[in-house]
Amino acid sequence: MATDIELVDKRVRLQSPSSLWPMxxxxxxxxxxxxxxxxxxxxxxxxAGMAVPDWPTTYGYNMFLYPWxxxxxxPWDVFIEHGHRLLGxxxxxxxxxxxxxxxxxxxxxxxxxxxxxALLAVISQGILGGVRVIENEKLLAMLHGCTGPxxxxxxxxxxxAFTKFWDDPLGNCEALAGEIHTRLAKPLRLATVxxxxxxxxxxxxxxxxxxxxxxxxxxFSMLVVFHVIMGLVVTGHIVAVALSLxxxxxxxxxxxxxxxxxxxxxLLQVGLGVGTWVLKYGYPLGFGETKLTANxxxxxxxxxxxxxxxxxxxxxxxxxxxxxxxxxxxxxxRFVASLPNDGETK
Amino acid sequence: MKLQLSxxxxxxRNNGVFASLLVTCLFTLIGCDSNPASFQVxxxxxxxxxxxxxxxxxxxxxxxxxxxxxxxxxxxxxMEGLFGTPDEPNLPGGVGLEDFLSLRxxxxxxxPVTYTGEAGSTSGLESGLYRRHCAHxxxxxxxxxxxxxxxxNPYPRDYRMGQFKFKLTDADGAxxxxxxxxxxxxxxxxxxxxxxxxxxxxxxxxxxxxxxxxIYLSIRGQTERALIEAAYFNASxxxxxxxxxxxxxxxxxxxxxxxxxxxxxxxLVPVVLPWANGGQGTVQRTIEEAPVGWDSxxxxxxxxxxxxQSKANCYSCHGRTGIGDGQxxxxxxxxxxxxxxxQGEAAGSGEDGEIAGIPEYFYNSELAQIGVVKPRNVKPxxxxxxxxxxxxxxxxxxxxxxxxxxxxxxxxxxxxxxAEAWSLVAYVLNLPYEPASxxxxxxxxxxVGSNK
Numbered sequence: 001m002a003t004d005i006e007l008v009d010k011r012v013r014l015q016s017p018s019s020l021w022p023m024x025x026x027x028x029x030x031x032x033x034x035x036x037x038x039x040x041x042x043x044x045x046x047x048a049g050m051a052v053p054d055w056p057t058t059y060g061y062n063m064f065l066y067p068w069x070x071x072x073x074x075p076w077d078v079f080i081e082h083g084h085r086l087l088g089x090x091x092x093x094x095x096x097x098x099x100x101x102x103x104x105x106x107x108x109x110x111x112x113x114x115x116x117x118a119l120l121a122v123i124s125q126g127i128l129g130g131v132r133v134i135e136n137e138k139l140l141a142m143l144h145g146c147t148g149p150x151x152x153x154x155x156x157x158x159x160x161a162f163t164k165f166w167d168d169p170l171g172n173c174e175a176l177a178g179e180i181h182t183r184l185a186k187p188l189r190l191a192t193v194x195x196x197x198x199x200x201x202x203x204x205x206x207x208x209x210x211x212x213x214x215x216x217x218x219x220f221s222m223l224v225v226f227h228v229i230m231g232l233v234v235t236g237h238i239v240a241v242a243l244s245l246x247x248x249x250x251x252x253x254x255x256x257x258x259x260x261x262x263x264x265x266x267l268l269q270v271g272l273g274v275g276t277w278v279l280k281y282g283y284p285l286g287f288g289e290t291k292l293t294a295n296x297x298x299x300x301x302x303x304x305x306x307x308x309x310x311x312x313x314x315x316x317x318x319x320x321x322x323x324x325x326x327x328x329x330x331x332x333x334r335f336v337a338s339l340p341n342d343g344e345t346k
Numbered sequence: 347m348k349l350q351l352s353x354x355x356x357x358x359r360n361n362g363v364f365a366s367l368l369v370t371c372l373f374t375l376i377g378c379d380s381n382p383a384s385f386q387v388x389x390x391x392x393x394x395x396x397x398x399x400x401x402x403x404x405x406x407x408x409x410x411x412x413x414x415x416x417x418x419x420x421x422x423x424x425m426e427g428l429f430g431t432p433d434e435p436n437l438p439g440g441v442g443l444e445d446f447l448s449l450r451x452x453x454x455x456x457x458p459v460t461y462t463g464e465a466g467s468t469s470g471l472e473s474g475l476y477r478r479h480c481a482h483x484x485x486x487x488x489x490x491x492x493x494x495x496x497x498x499n500p501y502p503r504d505y506r507m508g509q510f511k512f513k514l515t516d517a518d519g520a521x522x523x524x525x526x527x528x529x530x531x532x533x534x535x536x537x538x539x540x541x542x543x544x545x546x547x548x549x550x551x552x553x554x555x556x557x558x559x560x561i562y563l564s565i566r567g568q569t570e571r572a573l574i575e576a577a578y579f580n581a582s583x584x585x586x587x588x589x590x591x592x593x594x595x596x597x598x599x600x601x602x603x604x605x606x607x608x609x610x611x612x613x614l615v616p617v618v619l620p621w622a623n624g625g626q627g628t629v630q631r632t633i634e635e636a637p638v639g640w641d642s643x644x645x646x647x648x649x650x651x652x653x654x655q656s657k658a659n660c661y662s663c664h665g666r667t668g669i670g671d672g673q674x675x676x677x678x679x680x681x682x683x684x685x686x687x688x689q690g691e692a693a694g695s696g697e698d699g700e701i702a703g704i705p706e707y708f709y710n711s712e713l714a715q716i717g718v719v720k721p722r723n724v725k726p727x728x729x730x731x732x733x734x735x736x737x738x739x740x741x742x743x744x745x746x747x748x749x750x751x752x753x754x755x756x757x758x759x760x761x762x763x764x765a766e767a768w769s770l771v772a773y774v775l776n777l778p779y780e781p782a783s784x785x786x787x788x789x790x791x792x793x794v795g796s797n798k
Contacts, residue, residue: 047459047478050459050460050461051461052461053460053461136458136459136460146369196365199365200365200368200369203368203369211482211493211494212381212493213383213477213481213482213485213486213492213493214381214382214383214486215493216493216715217491217492217493217494217495217496217714218496218711218714218715219493220493220494220496220497221496221497224497281494281497281498281541282498282539282540282541284497284499288539289728289731290731291731291732294538294539294728294731294732294733295538295539295731295732295733296538296539297535297536297538297543297544298536298541298542298543298544299536299543299544299546299547300479300543300544300545300547300548301547301548302544302547
């Protein structure tokens with residue numbers, strides 16, 4: 001029967017990987033996924049989802065051979081939709097590279113599995129987007145919009161596992177491992193619950209955005225009210241996370257700063273949410289009856305409407321990955337702090 | 347350690363299960379509401395017609411004579427035969443609709459959102475324009491009851507009454523149908539201060555298709571109302587047809603086809619004719635009509651006097667300082683139709699609240715489902731904000747004063763001479779630039795001494 005230490009050795013490798021390439025590729029995927037999500041949001045904001053009616057081809061062309069002049073100089077919605085496809089394909093290809101690199105340089109069995117899941121996730125996401133086009137089905141568009149951030153979160157988990165923090169999470173902590181293990185319970189629980197709530201809020205937002213025209217006013221109203229209430233709940237949780245991290249002085253500064261980042265992002269997100277409503281439906285609750293606001297005009301597909309709405313969606317994903325990053329780090333820290341060998345060390 | 351790990355993993359799983367359940371519920375909810383688009387029967391109007399005949403029976407209580415399910419079904423079948431479905435629109439022939447509506451454009455505007463064209467197409471090759479741009483607020487049937495309707499103030503327009511607020515066709519106190527140019531202007535400029543957006547980024551052919559489709563929905567809605575009235579007449583006409591109070595308007599499959607066709611045509615012609623004339627037989631107003639010096643200081647001063655005189659009577663609704671704080675408890679026609687005799691209860695309250703005195707049964711979810719929205723009072727415009735929903739050009743203001751705003755308490759003023767009306771335009775356009783503390787008469791402060 002394997003001892004605890006043997007089990008740990010099989011599940012985590014505490015020394016650095018033999019090459020920097022897995023981390024470089026993981027970084028590249030994460031940094032490509034954010035613009036991919038942004039452009040995906042822009043596809044919905046400008047109703048460009050059906051601008052290219054076929055898939056996997058683009059107007060009969062192999063996607064990669066579609067004339068670049070028509071793509072770049074043609075109609076805006078084709079530019080956005082085809083661009084989203086190309087960017088998605090690029091992320092897919094880099095994920096394949098990641099699989100190869102990780103299999104070559106990383107021995108952690110769970111990591112080798114995780115990159116396979118990442119590849120399966122990106123392929124499924126691509127197929128889902130394609131089927132949405134072939135079937136012209138908005139519900140699939142909503143599903144596609146909800147699974148995108150999950151892939152983004154997965155890329156962040158993979159990237160975190162290649163950082164210096166992963167190898168030595170106790171390095172900058174000003175406390176004994178045993179103490180950290182005890183004190184981490186609260187922030188970890190809060191961060192985990194907040195991550196789940198943020199994702200639910202993201203799905204609620206997608207529901208508001210993709211409400212079909214045949215839905216009843218009651219359905220839409222309920223979704224909007226829930227989205228607002230959940231927004232308040234998420235904000236409250238993020239404030240609690242930030243306070244909890246602020247009080248955990250023994251934690252590394254990098255982790256404690258996450259609270260500030262999350263607070264900043266959630267404030268930005270509330271502003272973008274209000275902006276999205278105003279730019280799509282005008283001022284609510286009589287706020288449009290002032291000198292400054294009375295002449296506000298909603299412009300369908302206007303620059304501000306398209307980009308603020310998209311920014312609201314993309315910032316939601318940023319909040320999610322920050323929560324996932326924090327939760328992953330805290331989990332890792334707690335796990336390493338609980339290892340029997342490190343019980344007496346920093 | 348194993349125990350701690352397993353507790354954490356169980357905690358994560360519990361959160362995950364909770365989240366998955368909620369996400370599944372949301373997808374089910376949205377999925378269930380993704381029904382195929384269909385034209386809904388104007389049930390609110392059926393209720394309105396039924397209770398109108400019996401003033402003692404408000405909207406939510408059972409009227410003495412009601413249309414049977416078969417009669418309502420019959421109305422739906424006739425409507426589908428005449429106008430088709432949201433995916434396959436049709437124009438009834440023989441009444442001149444083809445002269446001003448294009449079936450090709452209707453098909454571009456109708457149906458689900460699809461691109462059927464070639465690479466690089468920008469317009470004319472897409473279908474589903476109405477569902478893409480309008481139906482979320484105005485509803486698939488044009489009933490003003492799309493998913494977002496409840497949140498918008500004012501509510502999105504219900505096209506089915508055939509009444510539209512902002513047009514340059516009304517004259518001499520008579521409301522006329524808007525011209526296509528009026529619709530185009532609204533689509534281009536939007537309505538500032540409301541949720542009605544500007545569609546100026548759409549290509550011209552797409553806006554043209556949308557205009558035709560809105561007119562089509564309006565004519566369709568008016569025809570449906572006429573059919574409902576005819577069906578109700580049948581249902582209540584017990585003397586003529588005592589043995590069959592549930593008589594159908596058209597018996598499909600029976601021999602009397604010619605008679606039925608004649609009946610439908612008789613019903614359609616008065617609906618279609620005003621639209622066919624809309625904007626064509628009517629003089630389009632232009633700024634050239636304005637007399638020289640219409641915006642001079644003297645003209646503005648004359649406008650100020652008229653504002654407070656009974657001849658124009660503007661202050662009674664827009665308030666003594668023009669900030670819209672006069673008569674605030676009136677309703678528009680779309681609300682009045684639903685309020686019916688409950689309006690008496692509402693008006694009797696004397697309160698200035700937004701929905702003062704509206705009977706409780708109007709907050710009923712059953713009414714909301716058939717498109718009867720929570721009543722809201724029409725608020726007179728605050729003229730000092732410089733926001734004029736029907737357009738800010740002098741000619742737009744002139745038209746609002748002399749032509750009124752159809753469907754609202756803003757009347758057409760036929761007493762003013764042309765010069766007087768232009769003076770009033772000058773005064774109204776000048777209001778945002780003058781201090782709000784210049785009422786016609788100085789207020790008397792009781793108990794703090796005399797003004798004299």
